[in-house]
Amino acid sequence: MKFEISLTNQTEETVELQFPSGQQFEIIVRDRKGTIVYQYSEGKVFTQAIVIKEIKPRETVTWTDEWDMKVNGELVKQGEYFVTAQLQIMSLNGESVDPQQFMIEKKVVI
Template identity: 45%
Template sequence: MKRVLMFLLCLFVLTACGDKDKDSNTANEGNGGEPVNVQPDQNGVTEERLKASLVETKQENNMYHFEYVVENKSDQSVHLVFNSGQKFDYILRNEAGEILQRGSEGKFFTQALIEKDLEPGARLSFDILLKDLSPGNYTLEAWLTAGSEDTDYKQLLKFTIK
């Protein structure tokens, strides 16, 4: 009896994971060249309305604080769709281009679509804390996970630790 119930539960979960509406405007397009997660509003324009920035905000006791911000600079709401609870990610690279740290590494995020309307003038702000860095040159990359490769609002910041 338990096996039958487990089989039915697995079948239900697999059925729920299928594409219900492949022609929907909100369906992920995969590698088709279209934005995957940034959803158009009634005017169909999203990419040029958001402005991203990445700045160092504070430095103390070999701890370096950065802020990644995405702001809606338009006069219309922008609809964002995140594939999980992860809203942004970052990578820290050394001078040789090797990845030293990835923000999402070792973390777990809820597995649910999360939709967010970013109203005019509203902003998403994310703090990045890096610590125990050796002297040298670094590059920090941060991006919004609701974008595709072309619309992820990636920002690069090069900095030096002396």
């Protein structure tokens, strides 16, 4: 399963995004019981330094990830799953932001 998170600067000014670390996004997949079956960051190591990314006017930036749909080496069962994707932005043009505004949740059926 491929994941794609895109953010478009819809203004006429360059914007500066600030991330608290090298991890710029998180993706979590849960089953119907709420159990996490996939988490992008699990087992990864990220730079522990602030990362700044500039987005030009009308530019779209895309982050991608791919999940093999396995848990402990076994394919997940067919059914409904809930995907939460969130950009880990801590400030926009130097102003703190509510992280919830950069989060989306979707239901998928496998």
